[in-house]
Amino acid sequence: MALIAAEHLDVRHGRTQVLHDVSVRIDGGEIVTLVGPNGSGKSTLLRCLIGAQRPTKGRILKAAGLRIGYVPQKLHIDPTLPLTVRRFLDLPTRVGTAEAEAALDEAGAGHVMGRQMADLSGGQFQRVLLARAILSRPDILMLDEPTQGLDQPGSAAFYQSLEEIRARLGCAILMVSHDLHVVMSASDRVVCLNGHVCCEGHPAMVSAAPAYRELFGTGTRGALALYRHDHDHADHAAHHHHHHGEEA
Amino acid sequence: MALIAAEHLDVRHGRTQVLHDVSVRIDGGEIVTLVGPNGSGKSTLLRCLIGAQRPTKGRILKAAGLRIGYVPQKLHIDPTLPLTVRRFLDLPTRVGTAEAEAALDEAGAGHVMGRQMADLSGGQFQRVLLARAILSRPDILMLDEPTQGLDQPGSAAFYQSLEEIRARLGCAILMVSHDLHVVMSASDRVVCLNGHVCCEGHPAMVSAAPAYRELFGTGTRGALALYRHDHDHADHAAHHHHHHGEEA
Amino acid sequence: MLLDSFLMRAALAGVGVALAAGLLGCFVVWRRMAYFGDATAHASILGIALSLAFGTPVTLGILLVAGAMALLVFALTERGHAVDTALGVLAHGALGVGLFAVALTPGPRVNLEAFLFGDVLTVGRGDLALIWGGAAVVAFLVWRNWPLLLTSTLSPDLARAGGMDPSRGTLLLSLLLAGVVAVAIQVVGALLVTALLIIPAAAARTLARTPEGMALAACGIGVLASLGGLGLAVAADSGVGPATVTVAAGAFAILTAARRVRQG
C-alpha cells in the first residue's frame, strides 16, 4: 500500500517549469533515494509531498494520519526565538527526555542538548535536525540532503544506521542525496529526477540506464577520486550542463 | 610572506570555549585545507580571519590591501531584497558581464544568470557563491564547505579546478571540507582543528598523525564505502564523540 | 470592597492586560510584528470614521476594521510581503484612507482620536470583566494552540510536515492580536497596550532560553511594569500610562545592559 504518492505533478514558478508530469509513490518500509543534478526539482518534489508547495497540476495522495519526519535542505532559525536544542526536539510533539537524549547521542550531538539552536555549527544543526525527524516516530522520513555539513564519520554513521532506523521505526525513507556511490547501495529504489522522472527502479538498473549515465557520467564510484590530474577545462565543464526541460 | 595569519586566537561564547590558542598562517599561492569534526571551530576560525568574529584573545595579521573571496557556510538571503544572480555577482565590486558569464558557466550555473537569488535551489546557490568569490579577483579564497549541496559532477569539477583557479588568479586558497579523501590530495597543507590545532602539515604527514587518526579513524578513503554491512550501533557511535576541550 | 478603589481596579486591569499582552507579545517579537499595535490603533480610527458615517456603534466599527486589517496582513504575508512592511503599509494606509474618507463625508468634522483612548484609572467593573475574560480567552487559545503557533513561527515547512496548517496559526494570532489591541485601546489607552505588547517581550528575550520561558518572563515583566508604573504614577502624581511605559523601558534597559542577548 502506498504511504504517499504524487500523481502527474507539474510545478511552475513564473516562466520556469520546475517539475513536469512527475509521479512517484512510496510504499511502507521502502528506502527510496531521489537523485538528480542541482536544480532538477528534488527539493520541490519533497515540498510538494509535505504540502508546503502547491503543484500547478496533479495531486498528492497521502495515507490517512500519515506522520512525516522531515529534514529540510535549508532551515533558517531566527535568533530572536530562544530555543534550546532540547526544546526544539519537542516540536511539534513532546518527547521524553531519555528518548531525546538517546536520539541526540545517536546523531552524535549529545553534548549540544542545552545549547541554543541559533548557536550551533552547521554540522551540529544538521545532526539535531536528523534527531528530531526520527524522534517524531514517523511513518515516513523525508530527508533533503541529510548528510550536508556532516563530518565524514558522521555521514558514514548516518548511512550505516539507515537500515537500523527503518527496522526500529518500521518507517519508509525518502531521501535526496548527491552521494551517488553510497546511496546506490543503501537504497531499495532510486528515482532519478531532472524536471521529469528520467529513470526509476532498482539501483543497479538505474545506474546502468542511459539517461542516468547521461546525467552523471559512467564512473560514479570513482568520480571524486579524479583529483590531481591535469585536465582540459572544457572537458569537465561538460559534466554539468545537462539541464534539459527546465525552461518552459 | 604570510598573506594572513592568526596568532594565539581564543574564542569563547559564554561558557563555551570554541577556539583555544589557535595559530595559523597562509602564504601566497598555498592551498590549505582545514579539517575537523563538526563543531570544532573551523567556521569560527574563518570568520575570525575575515574580521566578522572578534576573538577573545589573540590577533589577526593581514597583508595590507588583502582581497578576500569568501564563501560562507550558511547564507540566508531575505527575499524582500530583490537580487538577480547577475547583480549579486557585482557585490561588492562591479564586474564585467562577459567575465560574470564566464565565471557562472565555469561554476555550472550559467543558465540561472537572470534568476532571483532567493529562488535558487541549494546547489545553484552554492555555485553562484563560488562564482562570486572567484570573480572578486581575490588574493586569498576562503571557502567554508564549498561543495555542500553540489551534485556529484559539480563537486568533482570543483576539486578538479582548484589548481587551475590558483594558477589563473595567483591566489591562495583556504578551505574547509569534510571530503577528507579528496582534499588530502588536493591541498598543499592540511590543518586539523579540534578547538585547538591538533596537527598540521603535508597531507601525507597529517593523515598518518595519531591525533588525526583518533578523530577520523584510519580508513579514510573507504569510510563512505562502509554501507550495507551489519554493524553494532555502539560501535559506530564511537566515531564521533571526540570533542575534547570544547567546554571550558 | 476591593473593587471600589479606582487604584485597585487600575492595578487589576493593568495586570490583566499585561498577561494577555505578554503572551501575545512574544509572538509579536518573534514574528517581527512590532508594528501591529500601532497599525491596529490607526485602523481603529478608520473604524470610527466608518461607524460615524453609517451610524453603527463605534466599538463594533473598531473591531470590524481591526479584524479586516488582521486578515489583510495575513493575506499580504502569505503573498510574500515582509510582515513589518505589510503592517507599516496598512497602518498608514488605514489612517490615510480613513482621514480622506472622513473629509469626503458630509456632516460635522470630529477629531477621531478623541474616541479612541481609554485611561486605566477610569476602568470600571464591566471593563475589568472584559479584560480578564479576554485575557482568559487569549490564554486558553494560545495554550491550546501552542505547538501550532510555535512551530509555524519557527518554520512553516516544519509545521506542514508535522501535519499542521501554519496559515491557521498565523491567522489565529493576527485575529487574537487585533481583538486584544482593539478592545484594550478603548479601555486602558493605546500607549499602554502597544507598549506592553513589545517592551516586556523584548526585555524577556534577554533572560529566556526557551519560548515558554520567554512567555513567562514577558508576563512577569509586564505585571511588574503595570504595578510599578501605578506605584510610580502615585508617587510622582503623573499619568499611569507614561509611568508604566517608563518602568517597562527601564527594565528593558537594565536587562539589556546586564546581559548580551546572544549569551542567553
Added chain:
Amino acid sequence: MLLDSFLMRAALAGVGVALAAGLLGCFVVWRRMAYFGDATAHASILGIALSLAFGTPVTLGILLVAGAMALLVFALTERGHAVDTALGVLAHGALGVGLFAVALTPGPRVNLEAFLFGDVLTVGRGDLALIWGGAAVVAFLVWRNWPLLLTSTLSPDLARAGGMDPSRGTLLLSLLLAGVVAVAIQVVGALLVTALLIIPAAAARTLARTPEGMALAACGIGVLASLGGLGLAVAADSGVGPATVTVAAGAFAILTAARRVRQG
C-alpha cells in the same frame, strides 16, 4: 513667479521628500525597519519636552533626540536585538518617558503634537531649500556608499570579507533616516513622511528585480503619489497628507493584486 504659488511649493516639497524617502525607504523595507518613522516621530515628542524644559530651540531638541534614538537602535541591533523590536521599544519608550518627563516639569501642559506636525501646504522657500538640500545630501551619501549599504544589508559577513565595515553602513543609514524624518516631520507632517518611507518601497518590491530597480521604482511611485495626492486633494477638497497616502496605498494595492511578489 512659479514659486509664489503655495501649490507649486507643496508639489516641489512633496517630490523632494518622496525622492529622499524612496531611496531610504528601500533600506527600511529590506532591513525590517518599517517602524523607524513612527519611532522618530515619538522620539520627537521627547525632544520637544526636553527643549521646553531647558529652553533650547525645539528643532535642535528634536534633532538631538532623533539622533540619539538612531544611535540607540544601532547599539541595540549590534547586540542582537531584532531591529523592529528595538524600534518598537524605543518608540514607546521615548513617548512614555517623554510624557512622564513633561508631567514632572512644572508649568502649563502643552499640546506637544501641535509643535510637531507641519503641513505640506505651509512649506516656504526656506523649507524648500532645506528639503531639496537634504534630499541632495541623502542621494549623494547613499550613492557614494551604495555598495557598502547594500552589501551590509545583504550580509554583514560578506561585507566584512569584502573589506567593508557593515556597522558603518548601519550607522550611516540610521542617522540619515533619523535626520530626514525629524526634519521632514516638521515641514510636511508626520503622516506624509512615514507613509512615503514605507508604502512606495513596498509597492516597488512587486516590480523590481534588482535593488537599484527597486530604489528607482520607489522614488517614482513616491513622486507619483505626491503629485497625484496633491491633485486628488485639489479635486476632492480634502487634506493633502491623507490624499497622498491614499494614492500611494492605491498604487500598492494595484501592484500587489496584479502580481505576486515572488514572481519578480
Added chain:
Amino acid sequence: EVPTVLADTAPVHSLVAMVMGDLGEPAMIVPPGTSPHDASLSPSEAQALTEAELIVWTGDAFLPWLGESLASLAPQAEVLGLLDSPGWEPLPAMADEDHGHEHDHDHGGAEIDPHAWLDPAVAAAWTASIADALAALDPDNAETYRANADAASQRLTVLGQDLASRLAPHAGVSVAVGHNAYRYLERASGLGSSRAIAHADGAGPAPSDVTTLREAVLAGEVRCLLVDAETDPSWAETLGEGAQLRTATVDPDGVNLAPGADLYPTLVENIGQALETCLAP
C-alpha cells in the same frame, strides 16, 4: 457646608471660582492644552474625581473621554454640563466646517458648537446655573452663591460690552483662524464670520480652502490671523505671502494664565486686545 467642586477647563474653573467667592476654591481636572493622546489622569486627579460633590464641566461635546471618566470615577457627584444648561443661546455646530480639540459627535439631536465660553454673555448665564447647582448642594450658603453669581454676571456683562466697543470699528471684519473655535467670540464682538484654515479631523486643510483664504487675504478682506496653541504659525507665511497679514497670538483655553476668578476676564481682555492690535489700520 461648602461642597468640593471640580471644574474641567481653566475658563470654567474661573467662572466657578467667581461664584464660590470666599467660600471655597474649586479644583481643576483637565490640565489645559493636553490632547487626548497624551492626556491621562494622574492619580490625584482621579482621586479628586471620586471625592468631588459637584463637577462642572463643559459637556460631552467638548471632552468625550472625560464623560467616560465621570461615569466610572464619580458616580457619587452632581454633574453640571454647561453646554446642556439653560438660559443661553447655543450656536449649532457648523455642518461643513470643523470644530477643534476633541469634540464629540452627538448622534441624537442638534449638535452644538462647544466653544461657548468665548462669549461673555454665555459665561454670565453659566454663572447662574453654577450658583443654582451649588445652592442645591449647600442651601446654607445659597444666598452667597446667588449674590456672587449676580456680581460675576454684571462683571461679565461689562466685559462683553468692553469687548464689543473695543472691536466696534472692525464690525463685520473677518479674521482667519486655525480652526473654527471663535464663532461665539464673533457673536460677542460683532466681528464677521472667521475663516478657518483646518478641519478638526487631523487631515489638514484642502488646497482649495487655502486658495480661497489666500484670495481673501490678497483682496484685503482678511487682515489678521489668530494663532492659538493648535495652529501652526507657519500658516502666516503661506497665507500672507505678498499681502498684509498680521498675526495675533491668542490663548482661548487660558493655558498660560494663572488659574482663578480673574482668569476668565483676563482671557477675554487679552483676546480683545490682540484683535484690536491686529486689526488696527
